[in-house]
Amino acid sequence: MSQTFSDRSAHRAWLATQAALPAGFRAGTTTFDFTPREAPKPARMTLTLLALDRPTADFAALFTRNAFPGAPVLVGRKRLNEPALGAVIINNKISNVCAPGGIEAAERVCAATAALLGFSATQVLPCSTGVIGWSLPTDAMIAALPQAVAALDATSILPAAEGIVTTDLFPKVRRAPADRGSIVGIAKGAGMIEPNLATMLVYLLTDVAVPRRELRAMLARAVDASFNAISVDSETSTSDTVVLLSSGAVPCGDLGGFERGLHQVCRELAGDIVRNGEGVRHVIRVRVSNAASLGLARALGKAVVNAPLFKCAVAGNDPNVGRLIQAIGKHVGAHAPGTNLSNLRATLGGIEIFSRGAFQLSPDKETALVAHLREAQLYASAAPRDGVFTAPIDYPPHDRCVELEIDVGNGAATATVLGGDLTHEYVSENADYRS
Amino acid sequence: MSQTFSDRSAHRAWLATQAALPAGFRAGTTTFDFTPREAPKPARMTLTLLALDRPTADFAALFTRNAFPGAPVLVGRKRLNEPALGAVIINNKISNVCAPGGIEAAERVCAATAALLGFSATQVLPCSTGVIGWSLPTDAMIAALPQAVAALDATSILPAAEGIVTTDLFPKVRRAPADRGSIVGIAKGAGMIEPNLATMLVYLLTDVAVPRRELRAMLARAVDASFNAISVDSETSTSDTVVLLSSGAVPCGDLGGFERGLHQVCRELAGDIVRNGEGVRHVIRVRVSNAASLGLARALGKAVVNAPLFKCAVAGNDPNVGRLIQAIGKHVGAHAPGTNLSNLRATLGGIEIFSRGAFQLSPDKETALVAHLREAQLYASAAPRDGVFTAPIDYPPHDRCVELEIDVGNGAATATVLGGDLTHEYVSENADYRS
Numbered sequence: 112m113s114q115t116f117s118d119r120s121a122h123r124a125w126l127a128t129q130a131a132l133p134a135g136f137r138a139g140t141t142t143f144d145f146t147p148r149e150a151p152k153p154a155r156m157t158l159t160l161l162a163l164d165r166p167t168a169d170f171a172a173l174f175t176r177n178a179f180p181g182a183p184v185l186v187g188r189k190r191l192n193e194p195a196l197g198a199v200i201i202n203n204k205i206s207n208v209c210a211p212g213g214i215e216a217a218e219r220v221c222a223a224t225a226a227l228l229g230f231s232a233t234q235v236l237p238c239s240t241g242v243i244g245w246s247l248p249t250d251a252m253i254a255a256l257p258q259a260v261a262a263l264d265a266t267s268i269l270p271a272a273e274g275i276v277t278t279d280l281f282p283k284v285r286r287a288p289a290d291r292g293s294i295v296g297i298a299k300g301a302g303m304i305e306p307n308l309a310t311m312l313v314y315l316l317t318d319v320a321v322p323r324r325e326l327r328a329m330l331a332r333a334v335d336a337s338f339n340a341i342s343v344d345s346e347t348s349t350s351d352t353v354v355l356l357s358s359g360a361v362p363c364g365d366l367g368g369f370e371r372g373l374h375q376v377c378r379e380l381a382g383d384i385v386r387n388g389e390g391v392r393h394v395i396r397v398r399v400s401n402a403a404s405l406g407l408a409r410a411l412g413k414a415v416v417n418a419p420l421f422k423c424a425v426a427g428n429d430p431n432v433g434r435l436i437q438a439i440g441k442h443v444g445a446h447a448p449g450t451n452l453s454n455l456r457a458t459l460g461g462i463e464i465f466s467r468g469a470f471q472l473s474p475d476k477e478t479a480l481v482a483h484l485r486e487a488q489l490y491a492s493a494a495p496r497d498g499v500f501t502a503p504i505d506y507p508p509h510d511r512c513v514e515l516e517i518d519v520g521n522g523a524a525t526a527t528v529l530g531g532d533l534t535h536e537y538v539s540e541n542a543d544y545r546s
Numbered sequence: 547m548s549q550t551f552s553d554r555s556a557h558r559a560w561l562a563t564q565a566a567l568p569a570g571f572r573a574g575t576t577t578f579d580f581t582p583r584e585a586p587k588p589a590r591m592t593l594t595l596l597a598l599d600r601p602t603a604d605f606a607a608l609f610t611r612n613a614f615p616g617a618p619v620l621v622g623r624k625r626l627n628e629p630a631l632g633a634v635i636i637n638n639k640i641s642n643v644c645a646p647g648g649i650e651a652a653e654r655v656c657a658a659t660a661a662l663l664g665f666s667a668t669q670v671l672p673c674s675t676g677v678i679g680w681s682l683p684t685d686a687m688i689a690a691l692p693q694a695v696a697a698l699d700a701t702s703i704l705p706a707a708e709g710i711v712t713t714d715l716f717p718k719v720r721r722a723p724a725d726r727g728s729i730v731g732i733a734k735g736a737g738m739i740e741p742n743l744a745t746m747l748v749y750l751l752t753d754v755a756v757p758r759r760e761l762r763a764m765l766a767r768a769v770d771a772s773f774n775a776i777s778v779d780s781e782t783s784t785s786d787t788v789v790l791l792s793s794g795a796v797p798c799g800d801l802g803g804f805e806r807g808l809h810q811v812c813r814e815l816a817g818d819i820v821r822n823g824e825g826v827r828h829v830i831r832v833r834v835s836n837a838a839s840l841g842l843a844r845a846l847g848k849a850v851v852n853a854p855l856f857k858c859a860v861a862g863n864d865p866n867v868g869r870l871i872q873a874i875g876k877h878v879g880a881h882a883p884g885t886n887l888s889n890l891r892a893t894l895g896g897i898e899i900f901s902r903g904a905f906q907l908s909p910d911k912e913t914a915l916v917a918h919l920r921e922a923q924l925y926a927s928a929a930p931r932d933g934v935f936t937a938p939i940d941y942p943p944h945d946r947c948v949e950l951e952i953d954v955g956n957g958a959a960t961a962t963v964l965g966g967d968l969t970h971e972y973v974s975e976n977a978d979y980r981s
Contacts, residue, residue, distance in 0.1 A: 149905075149907040149908060149909065149912070150909060150912065151909045151912075175879070176879040176880060176883070177872065177875040177876050177879045178874070178875040178876075178877075178878035178879040178882075178883065178885065178887055179871050179872065179874065179875030179878075179887065180875070206868070208868065208871070208872075209871060209900070209903060209904050209905050210904060210905060211904045211905070213904075242866075242868060243866075243868020243869065243871065243872055244866075244867055244868035244871070244905040244907055245868075245905075245907070302855060303855055303869075303872065344854045344855060345853075345854065346853060346854065346855050346869075346872065346873070346876065347872075347875075347876040347879065347880065348872065349868075349871070349872050349875055418780075418781060419779045419780065419781065419854070419968075419972075419976075420737060420738055420779060420781050420976055423972070423973050423975075423976030423977045424976060424977065426973065426977045427976070427977025429977065431677075431678075431679075432679055433641070433643065433677060433678020433679035433680075433784075434678065434738075434781075436614050436643070436644060436678065436679070436784070437612065437614065437643075437678055437738065437781065437782075437783065437784050438781070439613070439614065440612040440613040440614030440615075440782075440784055441612050441613075441781065441782040442613075443613035443614075444610070444611040444612045444613040444782065445611060445782065447613075448611070448613065450613065452613055452614065465644070468644060469644050469645060469646045469648075470584075470644050470645060470646070470679040470680075472584040472679055472680070473584060474584065474585060474586045477584065477585065477586075533854075533973060534973060534977075535970055535973050535974075537854075537858070537973075538858055538861065538968060538969060538970050538972075538973060539970075540858075541854075541855055541858030541859060541862070542858045542859065542861045542862025542864065542969075
C-alpha cells in the first residue's frame with residue numbers, strides 16, 4: 112500500500128511518476144502575501160487551479176457533514192446540480208467558514224476564474240482550507256489569478272499537490288491504472304481529520320469516460336471504505352471535500368476495473384493522510400471482525416483510535432492494553448449497551464492480549480508488545496528540548512503500523528480503521544497554530 | 547466554589563477543617579510494596595479503609611457504564627441488594643479489571659476486612675483503581691489489612707483522601723453542612739475522566755439519617771448534575787464508583803436541606819477533579835443555554851471540552867474560536883442533523899465571537915481574548931526543557947476558568963460542563979504511565 116524510499120531524491124522521482132496528469136487536465140499554482148482582516152500580522156496564501164480542457168458533465172463531489180459547513184461547501188453543493196464543471200479553484204490559509212459575506216466572496220473568485228478560462232462562473236468549484244473564522248482576501252486573490260492561469264501545465268499535478276497543503280509534511284499523490292486510462296488523486300489534511308462522508312480536500316482526476324450517475328455512486332462507495340475509515344484527531348472539518356472529475360478522453364470499457372482503481376487511489380491517499388497526521392509517530396491499524404453490524408465494527412475501531420489515553424500510550428511505546436479494553440467498553444457501554452462481549456478476543460502485533468473475558472498478560476508478552484510498538488514507529492520519538500519539532504529526516508514515512516485485531520465474536524461484520532498516536536508534536540502544533 | 551491560598555500551609559489548615567469526619571465513621575490507611583504478576587518491576591500499593599461504627603441500611607452507590615466494568619464494580623452492584631453496609635476497602639495501583647479471578651480476589655479481600663472488623667463479608671464494599679489488566683496481590687493485601695485497621699481514626703478523612711490517589715496532584719476533600727449534620731466527601735481521579743453515571747472513586751459520608759430510598763434518588767440527581775457534567779479526556783473509566791454512606795447518628799429534619807448540601811459537595815468535588823485533571827492548565831467552563839433539550843445542551847458542552855484541537859488552542863492561550871464552532875458543528879452534523887443553528891450566539895470571556903451565522907472578530911477582540919485565556923491559566927504554561935513536569939508551586943490551583951457561553955437560541959434547556967485543556971503534561975504523563 113505504501114512505499115519506502117532511501118532518500119528524498121528517490122521519493123521525488125516516484126512522486127513525479129505518480130503525478131502525471133490524465134489526458135484533458137491542466138494544473139497550476141501561485142503564491143502571494145496579504146494581511147487578514149481579522150489579524151494584525153501578514154500571511155501567505157497559495158492559489159491552486161485544476162482545469163479541464165473542456166467542462167465535463169461527469170463529475171462527483173462529497174462534502175462534510177459538519178453542521179457549520181464552509182461557504183465553499185455550500186457553493187459546491189449547488190454546483191452538483193449544474194450541467195457541467197470546468198475547473199476547481201483552491202486556496203489555503205483561510206477556510207472561509209462562517210465569515211461574513213463568505214458565499215459572495217467564493218462566488219466572486221469563481222467568476223474571476225471562469226472569465227480567465229472562458230467558462231461560466233457556475234462551472235467553477237471553489238475550495239478553501241486554513242483558519243476558520245477569517246475572511247477571504249478576495250481582491251488579492253483575484254489579482255493573483257492570472258499567474259495561476261499562466262502556470263497551468265498539462266504534465267504534472269505535483270505543483271497542485273504541494274500548493275494545497277497547510278500543516279502537511281509532504282504532498283500526497285496517488286495514481287492507479289483504471290480500465291484503459293488512469294486515475295490520479297491528490298489530498299491535503301493533517302489535523303481536524305475524522306471525515307464524515309468526505310475528507311479535507313481530495314481531488315481525483317481521470318481520463319476514463321464514466322457517466323455522472325455511475326461516477327457519483329462509485330465515489331460514495333470508495334470514500335466510505337477509505338476516508339470515512341480514518342481519524343487523526345476525531346475532529347470533523349468544516350471544509351471536507353472530495354471531488355472526482357472525468358475528462359472523458361478515454362472511452363470506458365470496464366466499469367468494475369475503473370472502480371477498483373478508484374478504491375485503490377482513495378485507500379492509498381487515506382493512508383497517506385494518517386501517516387502525515389499532525390504529530391503522528393505511529394499509525395494504528397485496527398481490524399474489527401465478527402461484529403454484529405458494519406456500523407458497530409467501524410465505531411469500535413474509531414473508539415480505539417480516538418481514545419486519547421490509548422493514543423498516548425502508543426506514542427510512548429507503552430503497551431497499556433488496559434486502555435484498549437477501556438475504550439471498547441466505553442463505546443459499548445454508552446452506545447451499544449447489551450452487546451455480548453464475552454467472546455471478544457484481541458491481539459496486538461499478533462499477540463493475544465484478551466480472551467474469554469480476561470486479560471492474557473505476562474512479563475514475556477509485555478517485552479514482545481513493546482518491541483512491536485517500537486518497530487511500528489514512523490520516526491524516533493522524543494520531545495525536543497527546545498520545544499521545536501521538525502519534519503523527520505527519513506521522509507517519507509514507511510507503512511509500518513501498530514496492528515490491532517479485535518474479534519468481537521458475535522456477528523459477521525468486518526471493518527478496518529486507521530488512526531494515529533497522540534504526541535507532543537500534536538500539542539505543539541495546535542497550541543499555537545495561527546502564530 | 548473553590549478556594550485560593552497563599553501557600554501550602556494555609557491549604558493544609560483548610561483541608562484539616564474540611565476533613566473532619568461525621569459522627570459514626572472512622573478512616574485509616576496503610577502502604578506496602580509488592581511485585582505485580584504481569585510486570586517485572588516492584589510496585590507500591592496503598593490500602594484505605596472507611597468504616598462505620600455499625601453497619602447501615604442507608605447507603606447508595608453508582609457505578610460506571612463502561613461495558614467492561616472492573617471486578618469491584620460487579621461485586622459492588624451485588625452489595626446494593628444487601629440489607630446493610632459496614633465498610634469500604636479501597637486499593638490504588640491496580641484496578642482489578644478483567645483480570646483472571648478478579649471477583650474471587652475482591653471477595654477474599656472483603657472477607658478478610660470483615661473478619662477484622664467483626665462484620666460479615668457482604669457488608670464490605672471493595673474498590674480498586676490503577677492499572678487495568680493486572681491482578682490484585684491478594685495475599686499481600688490481606689497481610690497489610692491489620693495495619694489499616696490499626697490506623698482507623700474517628701477524627702479526619704484526610705489520610706484516606708491522600709491514600710486513594712494515583713496520578714492526582716492533591717487530595718480532594720469537600721464538606722457541606724446538611725440539615726443538622728454534615729456531609730464530607732473525598733474523590734480521586736485525574737485521567738480517564740468522562741464519567742457516565744458516576745465518576746472514578748468518590749466517597750460521601752454523612753451523619754444525617756436519610757433512608758436508603760431517598761438517599762439513592764438524591765445521589766442519582768446530584769451525580770447527574772456534577773460528575774456527569776465533567777470531562778478531562780473523554781475517557782470513561784472501568785472503575786467509576788460513587789458511594790454515599792449515612793451513619794444515621796443525627797436525625798434528619800429537612801430532606802431538602804440535606805440534598806442541597808449533597809449537591810454542593812458533589813459539585814465542588816467534580817470541580818476539584820477537573821482542576822486536578824492530568825496536565826490541565828486551563829479549566830474550561832461551557833454554559834450552554836436555550837438548547838432544545840437537556841441532552842443536547844450537555845452534549846454540546848461535552849463536544850467543546852472534548853475537542854482536541856480546541857483544547858490545544860486553549861493550552862497555548864490561542865483564541866482559535868474557529869475550532870470551537872467546528873466542534874459544535876461536528877456534533878450537530880453527526881448526532882443532531884437538522885438542528886437550527888442560525889440563532890446561535892457564542893461568547894468567550896464575555897466577548898461576542900459568533901452571532902447571526904457568522905464570526906464577529908477583529909484584531910482588538912483577538913487581543914482581549916488572548917488576555918482572557920492568560921488570566922484563566924492555572925499555572926504558567928511552558929514545556930519543561932527536560933521533559934519532566936512537576937506539581938505547580940501555587941498549589942492548590944485557583945478557580946479561574948475559561949468562560950464560554952453558547953446560546954443555541956432554539957429551546958429552553960441549559961447545562962454547564964467543565965473540562966480541561968490538552969497539554970504536553972497530559973501526553974508526558976500518559977505516554978509512559980506505568981514505567
